[in-house]
Each structure stands twice: as structure tokens, then as C-alpha cells.
Amino acid sequence: GAGVSQSPSxxxxxxxxxxxLRCDPISGHTALYWYRQSLGQGLEFLIYFQGNSAPDKSGLxxxxxxxxxxxxxxxxxxxxxxxxxxxxxxLCASSLVGSNxxxxxxxxxxxxxxx
Amino acid sequence: DQQVKQNSPSLSVQEGRISILNCDYTNSMFDYFLxxxxxxxxxxxxxxSISSIKDKNExxxxxxxxxxxxxxxxxxxxxxxxxxxxxxxCAAERYNFNKFYFGSGTKLNVKP
Numbered sequence: 001g002a003g004v005s006q007s008p009s010x011x012x013x014x015x016x017x018x019x020x021l022r023c024d025p026i027s028g029h030t031a032l033y034w035y036r037q038s039l040g041q042g043l044e045f046l047i048y049f050q051g052n053s054a055p056d057k058s059g060l061x062x063x064x065x066x067x068x069x070x071x072x073x074x075x076x077x078x079x080x081x082x083x084x085x086x087x088x089x090x091l092c093a094s095s096l097v098g099s100n101x102x103x104x105x106x107x108x109x110x111x112x113x114x115x
Numbered sequence: 116d117q118q119v120k121q122n123s124p125s126l127s128v129q130e131g132r133i134s135i136l137n138c139d140y141t142n143s144m145f146d147y148f149l150x151x152x153x154x155x156x157x158x159x160x161x162x163x164s165i166s167s168i169k170d171k172n173e174x175x176x177x178x179x180x181x182x183x184x185x186x187x188x189x190x191x192x193x194x195x196x197x198x199x200x201x202x203x204x205c206a207a208e209r210y211n212f213n214k215f216y217f218g219s220g221t222k223l224n225v226k227p
Binding site for chain 2: 004006031033035040041042043044045048050055056058091093101103104105106107108109
């Protein structure tokens with residue numbers, strides 16, 4: 001389809017392992033966002049990309065979290081040395097441009113479970 | 116510090132009646148507000164938005180009201196349908212800051 005695609009849809013891994021989550025935004029969308037939703041909580045902003053650059057990384061919870069975007073399209077969110085508190089649904093969203101009253105379009109998320 | 120708050124975690128309404136979902140915010144610099152609907156195991160989908168220059172925006176059965184002085188917005192669904200049962204998130208943005216703040220969501224149950 002033409003929507004935001006995230007993979008994997010589910011990921012179970014052991015504490016201490018690294019994980020990589022992928023997001024394919026809608027074609028032509030220059031803005032890309034990562035969010036995290038922990039159980040019973042709202043959406044927590046992690047990072048924002050405009051093109052390939054990330055002007056706002058303020059939401060990354062620790063230096064174990066990093067993200068990159070290549071070619072102005074696909075983005076990967078990497079969590080190193082995972083901890084149990086990293087368990088959450090990680091959501092990616094894209095919009096045509098950043099800000100300027102553009103709604104975001106979300107993927108279905110990656111449900112990450114750390115054992 | 117949560118800048119967008121949805122104080123009702125759940126709401127139950129009879130089919131055909133009005134559903135009113137509420138949202139409060141603390142940052143007076145927010146100037147764009149949105150509502151999203153989320154079904155289980157799916158990402159949120161955009162529903163309706165309003166900019167701060169308006170106090171009402173309507174789209175079919177959905178109307179969003181903005182009260183800037185009270186820093187409050189609400190979503191009205193009339194008439195409510197069972198398919199509207201979902202979690203509803205409100206979100207706010209400040210122009211050019213490229214960062215959306217979301218509430219914790221309200222789970223709406225529309226009973227047939």
C-alpha cells in the first residue's frame with residue numbers, strides 16, 4: 001500500500017541485545033517522526049527528521065538510542081543493550097513537510113518485548 | 116511534564132448519542148491541534164484538526180472545538196456509532212517547532 005510501513009511488526013529479544021527497527025515513510029514525505037508508546041501511556045516523542053537531518057533528538061531517552069535516515073526515505077531506530085523498560089510499541093509517522101499544520105500519518109508500529 | 120492531558124481514560128456512550136472527548140493543554144504557544152483515532156494493533160489515524168485562528172472545525176459527524184482562553188479542546192461525535200469505538204488521542208504543536216505533543220488517550224466504547 002501507500003501508507004507508512006514498519007518492520008518488524010513484533011520483536012521479542014533478550015535483555016542486553018541490540019535491536020533495529022525500520023520505517024518506510026509515505027513516498028515524498030520529507031518529515032519523519034519516531035514515537036514510543038508504553039503500556040497505558042500516551043505517545044512519547046523520540047526524534048524528528050527533516051530530510052536526512054535530525055534537528056530534534058531531544059526525545060531520545062538515553063545514548064543507547066540512535067536513529068538515522070538515508071536518502072530522505074527509510075529510517076532505522078537502533079536500541080543498543082536493550083533493557084526491560086525499553087519494552088513498548090514504537091511508532092513511526094511521516095508528513096509532507098515538517099510543521100506548518102500538516103497532520104502525521106502513522107505506521108502500525110513495532111511491538112518490542114524485552115525478556 | 117505533560118503538556119497535553121486527557122483526564123478521562125475511558126468513556127462509554129450509547130449508539131446514536133453524542134460522544135464528547137476532552138483535552139487540556141498547558142502551553143499557550145501551541146497553535147495547531149489534532150485528534151487521532153487508534154484501533155488495537157494499528158497506528159493512529161488522523162481524524163480532524165484545528166488551527167488556533169479558529170474555534171470550531173467540522174467534518175461530517177466530527178466537530179472539534181477550541182477554547183484558547185481555557186486551553187481546552189474537545190471532540191464531538193454525533194451521532195456515535197459502534198465503529199467509533201477506539202482510543203482517541205489529542206495532539207498539539209507549536210508552529211515551526213516540528214514536535215507534536217500527545218495526550219494519553221481516551222478509550223471510547225459506543226454501545227449498540
